[in-house]
Amino acid sequence: MPHLTIRTPKRARRPHSSTVDPKFTQWALGVRRSAIHGTGVFALETIPRGARVVEYTGQRISRAEAHRRSQRWERAGARGPIYLASVSARVVIDGAFGGCGAELVNHSCAPNVVPLKRRGRLWFVSKRRIAAGDELTLDYAVSPDAVHVKCRCGAKNCRGTINLSRKRRATRKSSPKRKRARRRMAKR
Secondary structure (H helix, E strand, O other): OOOOOOOOOEEOOOOOOOEOOHHHOOOOEEEEEOOOOOEEEEEOOOEOOOOEEEEEOOEEEEHHHHHHHHHHHHHOOOEOOOOEEEOOOOEEEEOOOOOOOHHHOEEOOOOOEEEEEEOOEEEEEEOOOEOOOOEOEEOOOEOOOOOOOEOOOOOOOOOOEOEOOHHHHHHHHOOHHHHHHHHHHHHO
């Protein structure tokens, strides 16, 4: 599963429109107040399982620039979200600059969309059928080494933080599928 890095330092609000830019989605999506956190993205129509719901857009920057921006944000004493999503080992998308609204998708430990990276682009794909009126949610999968941020999703399986647990992180790296792939490569 691709790794999405969204850090939440101190406080600051950026204005957003009440819709997601239709150029980056084929579904009717709206932006409004969320019970999870601040503002969220909601389906205005039923979305089937496996559909590309919305593309995560914004300014494409290097990892070094992403680190500089987050450090500058923290030094300024700002509070609020930083919309950084990693799409490759070198490229990060900053949704705060030129984002289409997908950066407002909130975290949940029981998400209904998952990230999909293809050719330097990042899509949110529906994990299951999403009914009209449901909020789009994503597991941010923040590193267990990052500052722990409290989760407010309210899911039955909520882990209490948006960070991955060390145990889950280790499990992800040594999944049976990866083990089989390594064995096949070793035989060649």
